[in-house]
Amino acid sequence: MIDEEVKAVILAIIIVAGVFSIAQLIASGRVVEPFSAIGLLGPKMKIGDYPKNVLVNQTINLYLFIDNHEGHLMYYVIYAKLGNRSTMINENVSANAPILDRYEIILPHGENITIPVSLKIQKPYRNARLIFEMWIYDPVSETLRYHGRWVQLWINVTAPTIS
Amino acid sequence: MKELAASLISVLIISSIMIQGCMGENEDVIRSIRDTYSKLVKAEEKGADVRDAAMKLQKALKLVEEAEENSENREALLSEARELVEEVRSSIPILIEEGEKKIFWRNIAIASVVAMIAILSFLTYYYGPRLFWTLWLKIRSRWVIEIIERVRENDRRGG
Numbered sequence: 585m586i587d588e589e590v591k592a593v594i595l596a597i598i599i600v601a602g603v604f605s606i607a608q609l610i611a612s613g614r615v616v617e618p619f620s621a622i623g624l625l626g627p628k629m630k631i632g633d634y635p636k637n638v639l640v641n642q643t644i645n646l647y648l649f650i651d652n653h654e655g656h657l658m659y660y661v662i663y664a665k666l667g668n669r670s671t672m673i674n675e676n677v678s679a680n681a682p683i684l685d686r687y688e689i690i691l692p693h694g695e696n697i698t699i700p701v702s703l704k705i706q707k708p709y710r711n712a713r714l715i716f717e718m719w720i721y722d723p724v725s726e727t728l729r730y731h732g733r734w735v736q737l738w739i740n741v742t743a744p745t746i747s
Numbered sequence: 748m749k750e751l752a753a754s755l756i757s758v759l760i761i762s763s764i765m766i767q768g769c770m771g772e773n774e775d776v777i778r779s780i781r782d783t784y785s786k787l788v789k790a791e792e793k794g795a796d797v798r799d800a801a802m803k804l805q806k807a808l809k810l811v812e813e814a815e816e817n818s819e820n821r822e823a824l825l826s827e828a829r830e831l832v833e834e835v836r837s838s839i840p841i842l843i844e845e846g847e848k849k850i851f852w853r854n855i856a857i858a859s860v861v862a863m864i865a866i867l868s869f870l871t872y873y874y875g876p877r878l879f880w881t882l883w884l885k886i887r888s889r890w891v892i893e894i895i896e897r898v899r900e901n902d903r904r905g906g
Contacts, residue, residue, distance in 0.1 A: 591872070591876065594871065594872060598868040598871055599868070601870055602865075605860055606860065610857060611855075636780060656788065657788055657791050657797050688777070689805065690801050695798075723785035723788045726781070
């Protein structure tokens with residue numbers, strides 16, 4: 585004869601295990617916290633060795649790392665802008681600065697891509713801010729929207745000296 | 748002098764029209780890529796696996812970028828990009844169909860697992876203890892119990 589308390593314990597274990605496995609099954613593949621990431625890598629495709637001083641019209645070679653964890657396919661547009669100390673940028677407001685270049689990327693969920701970036705600055709600039717902004721193409725409104733992510737690199741651009 | 752100025756202006760106008768035309772062509776391809784992307788997002792919502800299609804669109808974007816830099820092969824690159832976009836566009840209905848099938852079978856699998864858990868719970872609740880004790884007895888049926896020391900009746904009573 586089985587004690588009623590033992591039966592109750594068995595029933596409780598069964599219920600907990602059942603609820604847990606059903607929840608796992610339903611929640612599998614769902615993204616709890618969607619996010620996109622943008623990273624700036626140096627010329628050796630690593631974090632570091634970033635150029636600090638460049639010459640006017642010298643090619644600045646960098647790499648951009650883009651990661652999609654939004655839970656769905658994304659269309660990113662990355663704007664390279666040239667700002668300065670007073671350029672205002674945050675997660676709601678994009679920089680009001682001249683655009684140097686534009687990169688368009690389509691990335692499925694869970695994928696990342698590293699793209700080469702080659703830029704030239706055509707005039708001397710002290711404390712220039714090379715800003716890379718992440719924008720997304722919104723398929724509903726069919727417009728580009730600032731996604732609130734950006735990275736920046738401070739550089740000094742000097743004119744080549746004539747000897 | 749007037750003739751020279753007139754010919755210079757006409758050359759400028761023609762070249763600007765040509766540049767505008769080239770830019771327009773690039774923009775057209777970009778627009779069709781974005782349009783296809785929107786359709787692909789809708790397909791993904793319906794369960795379609797859009798990974799390969801997305802790769803093709805990304806390649807098309809790369810080709811447009813190359814076409815902007817390489818004016819010699821511009822037409823060939825743009826045409827290749829257009830072909831890729833068309834390929835993706837035509838594959839969308841099949842992807843949606845496959846996605847809907849996948850979702851259907853996934854729902855069936857979830858329902859089956861839920862039903863299986865319920866049945867197993869019922870069986871375990873009712874027959875589990877009986878099965879456990881039967882096995883317990885079967886495993887220990889050949890055990891021999893030996894009394895090593897007989898405790899005296901008085902000791903047991905604590906007297």
